[in-house]
Amino acid sequence: MKERNKPILEVKGLKTHFTTKRGVSKAVDGIDFTLHKGETLGIVGESGCGKSMTSLSILRLIPSPPGKIAGGSVLFKGRDLVTMPEDEMRKIRGNEISMIFQEPMTSLNPVIPVGEQIAEALRLHQKMGKKAAWDKSVEMLKMVGIPSPEKRAKQEPFQLSGGMRQRVMIAMALACTPEVLIADEPTTALDVTIQAQILELIKELQTKIGMGVIMITHDLGVVAETCDKVAVMYAGNIVEHASTEQIFADPKHPYTQGLLNSLPKIHEDQEELITIDGSVPSPYNMPAGCRFASRCPYAEDICAAHQPDLVSYSEDIKVRCWKYTDKWTGKRDKEGVV
Amino acid sequence: MNTTAEKNIILQVDRLKQYFPVKKDSIFKPKAYVKAVDDISFELFEGETLSIVGESGCGKSTTGRAILRLDEPTDGKVLYMGKNILTLNKKDMRKLRGDLQVIFQDPFASLNPRQMVKQILNEAMAIQNVVEKSKRKERMLELLGYVGLPPESLDRYPHEFSGGQRQRIGIARALAVNPKLIICDEAVSALDVSIQAQILNLLKKLQKQFKLTFLFISHDLSVVRHISDRVMVMYLGKVVEIAEKKEMFDSPLHPYTKALLSSIPVPDPTLKRDRVILKGDVPSPIDPPGGCRFHTRCPFAIEKCKQEEPPLRELVNNHFVSCHIAETLPV
Amino acid sequence: MLMFILRRILQTIPVIIGVTFVVFFIMQLVPGDPAVLLAGEGASKETIEAIREQLGLNQPLYIQYFEYLTNVFKGDLGVSLKNSQPVLDEILVRLPITIELAFFSIIITIVLGMAAGIISAVKPYSLTDVSVMLVALLGISLPSFWFGLMLMYFFSVKLQILPVAGWDSLLHVILPAITLGAGGAAIVARMTRSSMLEVIRQDYIRTARAKGLRERIIIYKHALRNALIPVITVVGLQFGALLGGTVLVESIFAINGLGRMIVDAIRMRDLPMVQGGVLFASLIFVVVNLFVDVFYRFFNKRIELN
Numbered sequence: 020m021k022e023r024n025k026p027i028l029e030v031k032g033l034k035t036h037f038t039t040k041r042g043v044s045k046a047v048d049g050i051d052f053t054l055h056k057g058e059t060l061g062i063v064g065e066s067g068c069g070k071s072m073t074s075l076s077i078l079r080l081i082p083s084p085p086g087k088i089a090g091g092s093v094l095f096k097g098r099d100l101v102t103m104p105e106d107e108m109r110k111i112r113g114n115e116i117s118m119i120f121q122e123p124m125t126s127l128n129p130v131i132p133v134g135e136q137i138a139e140a141l142r143l144h145q146k147m148g149k150k151a152a153w154d155k156s157v158e159m160l161k162m163v164g165i166p167s168p169e170k171r172a173k174q175e176p177f178q179l180s181g182g183m184r185q186r187v188m189i190a191m192a193l194a195c196t197p198e199v200l201i202a203d204e205p206t207t208a209l210d211v212t213i214q215a216q217i218l219e220l221i222k223e224l225q226t227k228i229g230m231g232v233i234m235i236t237h238d239l240g241v242v243a244e245t246c247d248k249v250a251v252m253y254a255g256n257i258v259e260h261a262s263t264e265q266i267f268a269d270p271k272h273p274y275t276q277g278l279l280n281s282l283p284k285i286h287e288d289q290e291e292l293i294t295i296d297g298s299v300p301s302p303y304n305m306p307a308g309c310r311f312a313s314r315c316p317y318a319e320d321i322c323a324a325h326q327p328d329l330v331s332y333s334e335d336i337k338v339r340c341w342k343y344t345d346k347w348t349g350k351r352d353k354e355g356v357v
Numbered sequence: 358m359n360t361t362a363e364k365n366i367i368l369q370v371d372r373l374k375q376y377f378p379v380k381k382d383s384i385f386k387p388k389a390y391v392k393a394v395d396d397i398s399f400e401l402f403e404g405e406t407l408s409i410v411g412e413s414g415c416g417k418s419t420t421g422r423a424i425l426r427l428d429e430p431t432d433g434k435v436l437y438m439g440k441n442i443l444t445l446n447k448k449d450m451r452k453l454r455g456d457l458q459v460i461f462q463d464p465f466a467s468l469n470p471r472q473m474v475k476q477i478l479n480e481a482m483a484i485q486n487v488v489e490k491s492k493r494k495e496r497m498l499e500l501l502g503y504v505g506l507p508p509e510s511l512d513r514y515p516h517e518f519s520g521g522q523r524q525r526i527g528i529a530r531a532l533a534v535n536p537k538l539i540i541c542d543e544a545v546s547a548l549d550v551s552i553q554a555q556i557l558n559l560l561k562k563l564q565k566q567f568k569l570t571f572l573f574i575s576h577d578l579s580v581v582r583h584i585s586d587r588v589m590v591m592y593l594g595k596v597v598e599i600a601e602k603k604e605m606f607d608s609p610l611h612p613y614t615k616a617l618l619s620s621i622p623v624p625d626p627t628l629k630r631d632r633v634i635l636k637g638d639v640p641s642p643i644d645p646p647g648g649c650r651f652h653t654r655c656p657f658a659i660e661k662c663k664q665e666e667p668p669l670r671e672l673v674n675n676h677f678v679s680c681h682i683a684e685t686l687p688v
Numbered sequence: 689m690l691m692f693i694l695r696r697i698l699q700t701i702p703v704i705i706g707v708t709f710v711v712f713f714i715m716q717l718v719p720g721d722p723a724v725l726l727a728g729e730g731a732s733k734e735t736i737e738a739i740r741e742q743l744g745l746n747q748p749l750y751i752q753y754f755e756y757l758t759n760v761f762k763g764d765l766g767v768s769l770k771n772s773q774p775v776l777d778e779i780l781v782r783l784p785i786t787i788e789l790a791f792f793s794i795i796i797t798i799v800l801g802m803a804a805g806i807i808s809a810v811k812p813y814s815l816t817d818v819s820v821m822l823v824a825l826l827g828i829s830l831p832s833f834w835f836g837l838m839l840m841y842f843f844s845v846k847l848q849i850l851p852v853a854g855w856d857s858l859l860h861v862i863l864p865a866i867t868l869g870a871g872g873a874a875i876v877a878r879m880t881r882s883s884m885l886e887v888i889r890q891d892y893i894r895t896a897r898a899k900g901l902r903e904r905i906i907i908y909k910h911a912l913r914n915a916l917i918p919v920i921t922v923v924g925l926q927f928g929a930l931l932g933g934t935v936l937v938e939s940i941f942a943i944n945g946l947g948r949m950i951v952d953a954i955r956m957r958d959l960p961m962v963q964g965g966v967l968f969a970s971l972i973f974v975v976v977n978l979f980v981d982v983f984y985r986f987f988n989k990r991i992e993l994n
């Protein structure tokens with residue numbers, strides 16, 4: 020999958036804003052990335068930085084009001100989803116682009132058996148008959164490793180465990196073999212063995228039909244194992260974009276460095292985990308300069324004054340930090356990371 | 358993490374069972390049950406963290422819910438400071454609810470969508486009456502600080518937050534009432550690692566300060582390794598292994614535990630490891646296999662495993678395992 | 689579920705006995721001596737005494753009540769003072785009319801109310817929504833007798849497309865049913881709207897959208913079922929109010945239903961008739977509540993467990 024195929028999804032300058040009584044929250048503030056056929060892009064970043072809102076914006080599922088796509092475009096096979104008429108958009112949702120939602124507990128309808136919730140998309144997009152769609156949904160449940168799938172299909176969500184509900188969501192998203200899968204924290208409720216099985220299943224579909232995957236996760240282990248490239252987000256922006264190997268081996272942006280530092284180490288004992296001091300700026304009141312400046316150990320005058328752009332550092336590394344530009348006057352090494 | 362001998366037992370779970378009825382295919386068939394939790398016993402010491410890990414659907418959340426009496430267990434006892442809470446009346450139970458708190462994976466389901474964060478926190482404090490009215494606002498801001506949310510969050514509704522932010526509201530609410538025992542059901546799973554680290558540090562600090570006890574349910578084994586004193590492994594409604602954390606991670610005894618520990622994804626893309634991939638379908642708790650419940654997938658199963666259920670026995674000091682041949686297995 | 693229905697039916701028994709108790713004591717509360725009332729003005733002492741004897745009015749109260757209860761269970765509600773016909777016969781003639789009226793009214797309450805609520809909720813704060821809710825507000829605040837008279841004036845007197853009063857054809861049902869159902873419809877509409885708006889915000893509705901389902905299916909299949917749960921309770925409550933309203937509406941439109949019968953009986957001081965009427969009205973109320981409860985429970989079962 021390393022050979023650069025055709026781009027299937029191109030996000031350009033995407034902005035999603037929420038207008039509320041307290042002002043405008045710039046949840047997503049100018050995001051650019053490209054997803055190619057068969058490729059997996061990881062999106063990681065601080066809780067609340069706009070990962071989910073980015074993915075919801077792609078499918079135009081932002082709660083509106085108060086949310087609104089305030090700018091940019093999302094090209095899917097060359098067509099702009101942002102301006103597409105609603106009925107065409109509907110044919111894409113769940114069929115060509117599917118999404119696994121972050122909250123498996125609340126994302127399933129409490130009064131409809133889970134089998135039916137999977138089957139209805141099959142009937143709609145694949146024009147399957149009632150029986151065929153039901154059988155297929157049972158098969159999907161089996162594929163995601165749910166035991167006694169015939170019985171489980173007839174149950175309602177409250178009768179399933181958290182991980183089972185999450186797998187129902189996954190089965191639902193994969194049922195119509197989409198070309199793009201947006202997976203928002205797809206494996207948080209799964210144990211590692213099932214997680215491995217699910218990631219394997221996704222990979223299989225990728226090689227078989229060339230599905231492109233956007234993998235949003237905070238589990239850096241999952242990122243390392245599944246993603247080809249990674250976008251690191253911070254406060255509504257992408258701050259670093261590079262290949263997976265690159266990100267783990269030599270993170271450039273100070274936030275990425277801090278993030279990798281706070282990982283609990285599985286093979287050693289630590290009394291206290293390393294954290295990044297301070298907190299994210301309020302989305303209602305973003306600073307004029309670099310959004311990470313208040314927490315960055317390297318911050319200089321220029322950081323507080325002007326927001327850096329996301330610029331190419333090398334062929335496949337992009338980073339949004341003054342440190343890597345010729346405007347930088349301070350030290351250039353990465354000593355002193357906290 | 359000193360020896361267990363000198364510790365007080367705060368919670369003792371004794372032969373707990375939780376069966377849920379399943380819809381029958383026909384009225385002539387006998388009634389079927391999901392044996393979600395099937396006769397488990399363990400204890401929690403004051404001030405410790407016991408983690409429960411295990412396959413999805415093995416009964417971890419059900420155990421937690423049963424302890425809190427969110428479902429009424431089918432059978433068994435749950436002794437909190439020596440009193441069986443399963444027989445308490447509503448009034449006494451309500452008093453106890455302040456001591457026992459729970460943090461769910463997806464607190465959105467339990468956060469009232471029509472209440473702002475300040476109302477949610479205020480209500481929690483008011484019900485248990487733990488903080489004077491005049492000091493509540495101050496306490497709320499302190500709690501938000503703990504979980505890394507800005508003060509203006511007080512005036513927002515749950516749906517205006519991201520997944521991880523909601524989870525932190527749930528954590529703040531649980532901490533608001535000064536509980537003694539907190540059941541954390543995937544409590545940090547929606548958080549990115551830096552916030553996760555911050556919350557784990559906080560939980561550890563509070564634990565030291567107030568002798569809090571945690572029952573920690575998580576799939577993230579690196580988190581489990583960081584936070585736990587002891588670890589309990591469940592499989593299909595049964596406890597298959599309990600040991601001190603270090604012992605568990607260094608020398609797991611049960612074949613299931615071994616498989617589990619070998620599939621942890623490692624945040625290092627250059628590393629390709631040998632995984633024990635379990636063969637065979639996951640059996641169903643509606644119709645669990647007889648004998649050792651793991652025998653359908655166990656690479657070491659012998660004839661005896663199909664017939665006889667292995668008891669949970671202490672093999673090494675404080676290391677319990679339920680496997681007929683644990684001592685002879687390769688390390 | 690079966691257990692629940694059974695338990696719920698058993699629970700109604702004390703309620704029914706309570707009702708008979710209250711109804712019986714209406715008799716006692718009426719000023720004046722019932723025997724005198726029964727005998728009519730200017731009857732002789734002997735006649736009155738005879739009536740008293742015949743009705744057992746000399747006996748202690750609890751025995752009287754007990755006898756009344758046995759009679760009720762035997763289906764004997766006494767005879768009308770007006771025309772000496774058995775009260776039960778009269779009720780059985782009137783009851784179907786009132787049930788018919790109530791039935792059509794509740795249909796209007798449900799269908800009109802829910803439809804309006806859904807239309808409003810689909811496009812909140814739009815012109816349609818604002819106008820529908822304004823009408824609903826009017827519907828709640830207008831007194832129903834005035835509303836009934838206006839309807840009558842407009843459709844029967846001015847346009848002359850509907851009959852003024854009476855109860856002969858289905859056309860006669862329309863105006864009274866609208867009068868009676870409108871208030872409830874307005875309340876149901878507001879409830880449906882707010883409940884729908886809350887449900888539409890839920891994550892699972894977003895999931896349904898993400899599947900590419902049509903808005904119509906999202907509304908009817910995914911949202912409505914969850915939104916209806918609180919609405920059902922409101923409908924149940926409305927049924928009670930509606931039964932009360934029949935008295936008024938039957939009087940306005942000159943319909944010979946149970947409500948009007950009770951009013952007439954009160955006016956004529958026809959006590960056995962009042963007793964019988966109130967007893968039946970209460971029974972209907974109890975039965976309806978039973979149904980609402982079972983229905984609600986059925987819908988709510990999963991939610992509760994969640």
Ligand SMILES: Nc1ncnc2c1ncn2[C@@H]1O[C@H](COP(=O)(O)OP(=O)(O)OP(=O)(O)O)[C@@H](O)[C@H]1O
Pocket residue numbers: 037039044046064065066067068069070071072073082085121302516517518519520521522547548549
């Ligand atoms: N309805 C809303 N009104 C106002 N602000 C909102 C609303 N929904 C989300 N936001 C804000 O948008 C920002 C981005 O949220 P988003 O859900 O995309 O975060 P995330 O990166 O997915 O975080 P997490 O990892 O915690 O899920 C958050 O700061 C959140 O508070």
Ligand SMILES: Nc1ncnc2c1ncn2[C@@H]1O[C@H](COP(=O)(O)OP(=O)(O)OP(=O)(O)O)[C@@H](O)[C@H]1O
Pocket residue numbers: 177178179180181182183208209210377378391392393412413414415416417418419420642993
């Ligand atoms: N209310 C219920 N009715 C019927 N079955 C239930 C109910 N709650 C749980 N179960 C069943 O009990 C079993 C154990 O569920 P539980 O939620 O405890 O699993 P878990 O170990 O927490 O899994 P996960 O890691 O996926 O959250 C599952 O098979 C589930 O389907």
Ligand code: SF4
Pocket residue numbers: 272273274309310311312313315316317318319322327339340341342
């Ligand atoms: S621009 Fe400045 S403040 Fe921002 S990350 Fe780079 S060094 Fe730190």
Ligand code: SF4
Pocket residue numbers: 611612613649650651652653655656657658659662667679680681682683
């Ligand atoms: S008892 Fe047998 S089947 Fe069970 S874990 Fe041990 S070896 Fe495997």
Ligand SMILES: [Mg+2]
Pocket residue numbers: 070071072121203519520521
């Ligand atoms: Mg999110």
Ligand SMILES: [Mg+2]
Pocket residue numbers: 180181182417418419542
């Ligand atoms: Mg669980």
